[in-house]
Every structure is written in structure tokens, then in C-alpha cells.
Amino acid sequence: MNTDTTAEPRAAVTEHRPGQWPAGCHRPGRDEAWVRLQAERARRELVLASIAADLGEQPSPRAVRVAGRRWCLYVTQLADDIATDKQQGGDQ
Numbered sequence: 001m002n003t004d005t006t007a008e009p010r011a012a013v014t015e016h017r018p019g020q021w022p023a024g025c026h027r028p029g030r031d032e033a034w035v036r037l038q039a040e041r042a043r044r045e046l047v048l049a050s051i052a053a054d055l056g057e058q059p060s061p062r063a064v065r066v067a068g069r070r071w072c073l074y075v076t077q078l079a080d081d082i083a084t085d086k087q088q089g090g091d092q
Contacts, residue, residue: 051071055068
């Protein structure tokens with residue numbers, strides 16, 4: 001243990017504030033891809049949590065199953081509509 005009180009304080013190991021990338025650690029392209037991936041994952045988790053909350057509010061097992069099928073129908077219809085729009089717009 002160093003008990004020398006006259007020594008100068010050591011420089012910080014890194015020169016970044018909490019929440020910032022460490023200096024020299026930025027990798028253009030790769031970091032942005034990681035951020036996009038995490039954003040997509042967060043959006044998916046929020047949507048699934050919302051659906052799970054709705055299903056959890058149902059009063060009976062039968063109502064849960066009916067609501068689940070309704071969610072599937074909504075998502076399938078939405079996917080069909082978006083696919084049709086893309087097909088008509090030439091974005092196959």
C-alpha cells in the first residue's frame with residue numbers, strides 16, 4: 001500500500017465521461033449497426049410486452065386465446081397491407 005501523500009494524483013485511465021465511448025474506441029459503421037440492432041430489439045420487446053400485458057388482462061384462459069388469435073390476425077393483416085403497398089410501389 002502506497003502511503004506517500006506527496007505524490008501527484010494519477011491521471012485518469014480514460015478521458016471520457018460516463019455514458020460516452022472511450023477515446024479511440026469508436027468503430028464507424030460497426031457501432032451504428034450495433035445501435036440499430038439494439039433499437040430494433042428494444043422496439044420488438046416493447047411491442048411484445050404490450051401484447052403480453054393485453055393478454056394478461058383477459059379474464060379467462062379462453063379469452064386469452066381469443067385475444068391472442070386476434071393479435072395474430074391484426075399482425076397478419078398489417079403485413080399483407082404493407083407487402084401489397086411495397087409490391088404496388090415497385091419495392092419488391
